[in-house]
Amino acid sequence: MPKIILEKEGVIKQIVASTLKEVYQxxxxxxxxxxxxxxxxxxxxxTKLKPKDEIKIIPVISGG
Amino acid sequence: MSCKFCKxxxxxxxxxxxxxxxxxxxxxYFERKALKTIRQYELLKKGDHVVVAxxxxxxxxxxxxxxxxxxxxxxxxxxxxxxxxxxxxxxxxSIEDAKKFCKEKKIKxxxxxxxxxxxxxxxxxxxxxxxxxxxxxxxxxxxxxxxxKSRELKADKLATGHNLDDEAQSILMNQLRHNIALSSRLGxxxxxxxxxxxxxRIKPFYFxxxxxxxxxxxxxxLVNDFNECTYCEESYRFEIRDILNGMEQRHxxxxxxxxxxxxxxxxxxxxxxxxxxxxxxxxxxxxxxxxICNVCQVxxxxx
Numbered sequence: 001m002p003k004i005i006l007e008k009e010g011v012i013k014q015i016v017a018s019t020l021k022e023v024y025q026x027x028x029x030x031x032x033x034x035x036x037x038x039x040x041x042x043x044x045x046x047t048k049l050k051p052k053d054e055i056k057i058i059p060v061i062s063g064g
Numbered sequence: 065m066s067c068k069f070c071k072x073x074x075x076x077x078x079x080x081x082x083x084x085x086x087x088x089x090x091x092x093y094f095e096r097k098a099l100k101t102i103r104q105y106e107l108l109k110k111g112d113h114v115v116v117a118x119x120x121x122x123x124x125x126x127x128x129x130x131x132x133x134x135x136x137x138x139x140x141x142x143x144x145x146x147x148x149x150x151x152x153x154x155x156x157x158s159i160e161d162a163k164k165f166c167k168e169k170k171i172k173x174x175x176x177x178x179x180x181x182x183x184x185x186x187x188x189x190x191x192x193x194x195x196x197x198x199x200x201x202x203x204x205x206x207x208x209x210x211x212x213k214s215r216e217l218k219a220d221k222l223a224t225g226h227n228l229d230d231e232a233q234s235i236l237m238n239q240l241r242h243n244i245a246l247s248s249r250l251g252x253x254x255x256x257x258x259x260x261x262x263x264x265r266i267k268p269f270y271f272x273x274x275x276x277x278x279x280x281x282x283x284x285x286l287v288n289d290f291n292e293c294t295y296c297e298e299s300y301r302f303e304i305r306d307i308l309n310g311m312e313q314r315h316x317x318x319x320x321x322x323x324x325x326x327x328x329x330x331x332x333x334x335x336x337x338x339x340x341x342x343x344x345x346x347x348x349x350x351x352x353x354x355x356i357c358n359v360c361q362v363x364x365x366x367x
Contacts, residue, residue, distance in 0.1 A: 007289070030313045032079050035278055042075040042282065044084060046065045060278035060290055061305070
C-alpha cells in the first residue's frame with residue numbers, strides 16, 4: 001500500500017489506492033488546494049501509484 | 065497522462081481547463097500569464113522603481129522572483145520591503161527565507177516592524193485585546209506601513225503577491241458585508257483616485273490561482289514549507305476561503321468566473337466612488353478618507 005504523508009497534520013497513512021485521485025477521494029482531500037510530491041517531484045491526480053510509493057501532500061494555503 | 069505541449073511528465077493539471085503541463089511548459093505558461101496581466105492593465109512602465117512587499121512566503125517570493133527576472137528588460141529598480149508584524153513561530157521563520165532569497169539575488173531588502181512603528185508587536189496587541197480579531201488590526205497596520213515605507217523609498221509602484229484566490233475572497237467578503245466601496249479599490253492595480261501620497265499597488269498574479277503560485281514557488285525552490293499565519297483561523301476570510309475552495313472542487317472555474325465577472329463591473333465601481341475626498345489624518349497626517357485615519361482609530365481602541 002502506498003504511504004501517504006499529510007504534512008500539515010503530521011500524519012502518515014497507508015491506504016489501498018492505484019492512483020493519486022483515489023488517495024484524494026479516500027482521504028477527502030480537495031485536490032485544488034494541495035500539492036502532491038513523490039521523490040521530490042510534483043505529481044498529478046492521474047498518476048498511477050505503486051505499493052512502495054511514498055507521497056507527500058502539502059496544502060498550498062499560506063499567509064493569513 | 066503527459067504534458068499537452070511536449071508530451072513529457074506533467075507537474076500540474078490546470079483546474080480551469082483540465083490541461084496537463086510539465087515543469088518547463090508550466091513555468092512558461094505562468095510567466096506569460098503574469099506578463100499579460102502586466103501589459104493589459106499597464107501595471108509597470110519602463111524605468112519604474114518597484115517596491116515588492118515580501119513576507120518570505122510563496123506568493124511574495126514568487127512575485128519578487130518574476131519581477132527580478134524582468135528587471136533588465138524593463139530597466140526596473142527593485143527593492144524588497146518586509147513588514148515584521150512580530151508573530152512568533154510564523155514571521156520569524158519566513159523572514160529568514162526572505163533574507164536568504166534577497167541575498168542570493170542581490171536585491172535590497174528593507175524591514176519595517178510594528179514594534180518600531182507602532183510600539184508593539186502583533187502578539188503583544190493580541191495579548192492585550194483577546195477579543196479583537198488579529199487580522200482586523202493587522203490588515204490596517206500592514207497596508208498603512210507598506211504605503212508609508214514605499215513612499216519614503218520613492219517607489220513608483222508597490223507590488224504584492226496577491227493571487228486569484230485572494231481576490232475572489234475579497235470580492236465575496238465585500239459583497240456579503242455590503243462593502244462595495246472597498247471593492248472599488250480592488251483590481252490588478254488598486255486605487256480609485258490618483259494621489260501622490262498613495263503608491264499604486266499592483267498585483268501581477270491577479271489571474272493565477274494559489275495552487276499555480278505554490279507550484280511555481282516549489283519548482284523554483286523558493287520556500288521550505290507553506291506556513292499559515294497562526295491567527296488565520298480567526299478571520300472571516302478563512303470561512304470565505306473554505307466556501308470558495310469547496311465550490312472550486314465541485315464546480316471547477318468558480319474562482320476565475322467570480323474574478324472575471326468582477327473585472328467587468330470594476331470600471332463602474334471606480335466611477336461611482338471617484339469623488340471620495342482624500343483628507344489628511346488630523347493625528348498623523350497620513351492620507352485618509354475620514355478625519356482620523358484607520359491606523360489612529362485602531363491604535364486609540366487597542367493600545
